[in-house]
Amino acid sequence: MPAFFRIHSLQRAVLISAAAFILQTASAAVINVSPQDDVNATIARAQAGDTLKFAPGVYQTKIHIGKPLVLEGPADRSAEIQGDRKGRTIAVHAPDVVIRNLTVTRSGLSLPDMDAGIYLEESAERALVEHNNILDNSVGVYLHGSKDAMVRENKIVGNAELRTNERGNGVTVWNAPGAQVVGNDISKGRDGIFSNTSTHNTYKNNRFTDVRFAVHYMYTNDSEVSGNISIGNNIGYAMMFSDRIKVFGNIAVNSRDQGIMLNYVNHSQIADNIIYRADKCVFVYNANFNDISGNYFENCAIGIHFTAAIEGTNLSENSFVQNENQVKYVSTRFLDWAEDGRGNYWSDNSAFDLDGDGIGDSAYRPNGIIDQIIWRAPVARLLMNSPAVSIVKWAQAQFPAIMPGGVTDSKPLMKPHQNSVMPRYLQIKDDLQKIAEKEKSQWAGEATVQGGPSQ
Template sequence: MRARQAAIVVALGLLLGALPAATHAQAKTIEVAVGDGLVEAVAAAMPGDVLHLAPGTHKGSVVIEKPLTIEGDSFETTAIEGTGQGSVIRILSSSVTVRGLHISGSGIDKTGIDAGIYVEKGADNPVIEHNWLDRNLFGITLHGPKAARVIGNTVTNRNDLWLNNRGNGIHAWNNIGSTIADNVVTGGRDGIFMQLGKDNVIAGNRFERLRFAVHYMYSKGGAVTDNVSIGDHIGYALMYSDNLKVSGNVSIKDRDQGLMLNSARKGRITDNYVYGSGGKCLFMYLALRNRVTGNRFEDCDIGVHVTGSDENAISDNAFIGNRVQMRYAGTKTYEWSVKGHGNYWSDNTAFDLDGDGIADTAYRPNNVVDWLVWRYPLSKLLLSSPAMELLRVAQGQFPALTPGGVVDSYPLMAPEVPPRVLPPLPEKLEWEVGSADPDS
């Protein structure tokens, strides 16, 4: 009797275990014509089905509560148009794929994070690829899923709203292990906003006409690599985040800052190129224990602005042709070299008599006159006065008068970081000619 009961239990287990496989085996591709009703097709589909949308415009908004693929042949031919309320596609299930679609027409409720595509927490492993997200408040919202893949999308968000009322191109909150790569984001507030994330990768994206290209907040691990920011307010704003790898990124003529490390800790900041910022190439504010090496900061108003940033290892960078190489006003002295290797400063006129590639004297980017001007701005009125000239002469004769700040004891005689080939740029960017946007 017991043997028979055991056999029944085993048989039931085998049957139940086979059910998912049977369900998957029944999955099919369903052709959805324009006018057939996309919402109804989604409701009628079985888990695992592929809904292939015919060219033309299909009506949203759509809620997906089962594993499905919704795709078109190309976003140039196949569209989903929202109702102007809420999100156009809302994903509540894991393992959903959306590809090859032109998605537009979300609502404009910031509290609801209205988006072209909204992925809810628990809807893990979504794949969003090769879509055009257009005229939405937020382009793509990842509200807590794990292992999302957002690849090769174009996001053109609304710029007809005030800046603070716009949504982000890709808005990610509480994500783990996601990959956001090879997307183009133009317009809106921030290109990619990452908050409370862990071990996410942002790679190979391009950003234009934004507030921040990449905005990291309260996140850990992960990488920001090989992205391009052109003409944004700030290129890469890395704030209150730890252990980030930031490498191979380019900032071209971003208005205020190319690269910001605001309370960022233990990061590896390598091989980035910042060119032509109207403000600062690099801004370090309370940045702690970062490794900053092999970067090129060129043709900015200020090469680097440092405030309260301790225990950073900074070497092998190139500061070239900046109007002011460094701005620092304080009493503490920081050494910017590592193991006998410093940085290249284009305004350093020192000699290298032994030919080892290291200048014979230390480089101090700031003098006592700089310190006075930054601490007491009205002293600019006295820059050409005999008193200021006397200070310069006195500091040259008595180095002990030098204020606190950065000292590079082993400055390089030549840059070791080559320039990048810049993409074609307009003669003047929006921020250079002015903007009608009151928040810009």
């Protein structure tokens, strides 16, 4: 076909599509719905593009949406769609559906059946779920293949009567390329966001409390986790079996196990995160060719614990502040954690900076022979104050050649690196601690009643 005719055909197709959109928009109706109405019958009569306006009240029904519609409640979310504890309260089977300003409750509680407050199936492309209260369901919002869906600024609270592992996730994303979860407040679920077998996703500016993992990543590539806040959860950000991800600008406070976990994560950027108080600020297992920089790790039992391979990884300009053990690395390999003449800040480093260039004049070594002995045989702690241990430590300081391998920072920083999140963190730090203490007391109550929280 000549180029002229191809261009002409393309222009005609664009004009036809635009005309169809204008006609659909012009003919869209606003349909008022009250609690006495049959909602599904109203949906059946509605035309694509119509808006269903829900009056305040309780709608004891499950809703199935098979055409592009807008379901909108009052701004105060006083229209409640209440399920019957079976299946999905709202199920979406069409593209371009909007669900806004509703309260959605009482889905079924079956995890194998994928029960959810709002369920978006594969055909629900470009769905928008925003400004809703999604309460007392199994999974709050389930994105099951719904490409380019957006879940935005909802309050999602799970069923607190269930044990943690019996609950659904706040948001589950399965094979939903381009989907975004932004600005939600998620609590009392199993995981805040569970992302599995997906790509090009964004999970941003969410807040998580009383969940197992704030963000749980499995086989999710080329995606972003940024600006989130995790308070008092088992793990803040558990990233597993994923490549080319960006984890930056997140905060995790009072994590019971780990602030960040990297398990088989490769070619990724972990930057400008703040982890305060955890068993391990960050745990790295077999994660290679990553950039771990500009993070702030404070007041953890272990600042960073890594094992298995860690090839090709840049670890620089991080701040390790008042951690009981700054580094745990059991290996005979020598690693230098400095990049382009800049290493990391270590709060227990007593080096001098005589030339005032901000870099310590001597290398920092966080671990020695005694550390490795204790890691392999914890009972050896009984000898920590013995003369023999003191002699070994003195010998290592005088003769670095007898060091057993491990981490060296040849260019340690003299001041903590100020990352981009620190000003915001300092403003909200006290409030986060209050919330964390409250969540801690709730978990203690669960341990008393149920014999301990599920792990």
